[in-house]
Amino acid sequence: MNDLNTTDTIQQYIKTTALTVEKEMLAMIPETWSIPSPLREAMKYSLLAGGKRLRPILVLAAAEALGGKTEAAMPVACAVEMVHTYSLIHDDLPAMDDDDYRRGKPTNHKVFGEAMAILAGDGLLTHAFYVLVQAFRRFGVPAEQALAMVEDLSVLAGPKGMVGGQAADMIGEQGITDLSQLEYIHTHKTGDMIVFSLKAGARSAGAGEQQLKALEKFGYNIGLAFQIQDDILDLTGDEQKLGKPVKSDEKQQKVTYPYLVGLEASQAKVTQLTDEGKAAVLQAGFARPERLLQLADYLMERDH
């Protein structure tokens, strides 16, 4: 596979990368595996159910920022999307958010039943660690960097990370009272995996501590900006572009950033977080930071 074209617009870059990642993910659940076919089908169904593929794109953009090879970053990109996909399957379960549809398609448990959906999620999470290790086995990422990726993933997707954020969100539905609780949920439910994506992509290209620190700052900033922007779009967006009804947060009495601090302050916060994130990347002196900076702007300016 060639490195992604550097003259593409950010929209083209996102589209091309998403397609490549989908193809690679499929290849990582080969038909030659002797496993029960409903399990295989359930895993593939959700992996291929679309989505922005934001996290794998951040992996590849971070690797590119350091002048790294797309090949070595690709297993990391796939692993990240597998973990994200598992989290969506489990979040949609009747005992959790009880969603029947995601992106216009029936959710995993509606198609395969709850038992297979739980197992498909468990399988994707576990297999993601295998895929991560392949950066070492097949693409020359040093063992210590690969092990640091495994450690980062286990922390940022685990009880102190994404799982903790999801638990807080579940509990919080009984009533969030302040901004710090809301930020805890956003940081862990979404921010942690964005930070993992950036750090692991950078590690695949041999990043040092300073660069990892800058990406951490960048990641938490654009992660929170992303969430606040979601809340803003729910209030001000175009239903056609969003592909879902607006003002659903209000109807569900969901406590959001605009609800707590107002729309104007929320918009100012998105801009501030994005600018500070970009500044952190610029100061770290990456060889090719363009895609990261473009992605930050793209996320801030999106209307869906």
Added chain:
Amino acid sequence: MNDLNTTDTIQQYIKTTALTVEKEMLAMIPETWSIPSPLREAMKYSLLAGGKRLRPILVLAAAEALGGKTEAAMPVACAVEMVHTYSLIHDDLPAMDDDDYRRGKPTNHKVFGEAMAILAGDGLLTHAFYVLVQAFRRFGVPAEQALAMVEDLSVLAGPKGMVGGQAADMIGEQGITDLSQLEYIHTHKTGDMIVFSLKAGARSAGAGEQQLKALEKFGYNIGLAFQIQDDILDLTGDEQKLGKPVKSDEKQQKVTYPYLVGLEASQAKVTQLTDEGKAAVLQAGFARPERLLQLADYLMERDH
């Protein structure tokens, strides 16, 4: 911590090891973590809900067979038990086996609700990989060996391993017809994690390929013997010693080894599998294979 006493009987060895592993597992979910407390409590509840601790004991016995240090094997032992515990929490869910009690205690979802039980399982599985990496971070296991442990765990607990076995078991409840299907379920649902325990324990002590191969043979043999012995005890055991009603498999019309090949052939199979497993260990020339051999006999001769 000192190495476990080598003059203990196997019963004392099992008891002492189980207590040590419980203490160490607790320390790996520290109170200082800033995570939602229902999540922490749900994870701890099932980790401390008892059980034979067979898998961590196999980890430590395999490390001991190579003359390795208990300290370096302990994170591996804890990681294995965390993965086993997550699998029990998810298996007990209403959508899976729908069990209200395990070892006389209410199951995780009966105490914490289904959502928290799913998340506690997800959290334990993810955290297990962190704990595994600590064998490298804190106890000098080389990065490549630690990474091989991560890879083994992701395969043997993943879609091709334990998760696949559980999926086959779910599907098989609609009717298993032959021995090969039953062996697929036993091999993956139970055997794979027993093999992982032995291999990872050995890796923590620097095992080579020949030794790992011998332990793989030993593990699949005693794993299958263990399952068949379970089926035999359900037919011939003492309810008092087992702590559960006998003949439950018959009542549930479960297809078992004795059902398919008869009681006598099943008993002969347990002996044969155990003997061949022990022979593999003896031929591999371990420095201190005694505990492994004792454990194989203990599992075959147990009456509960």
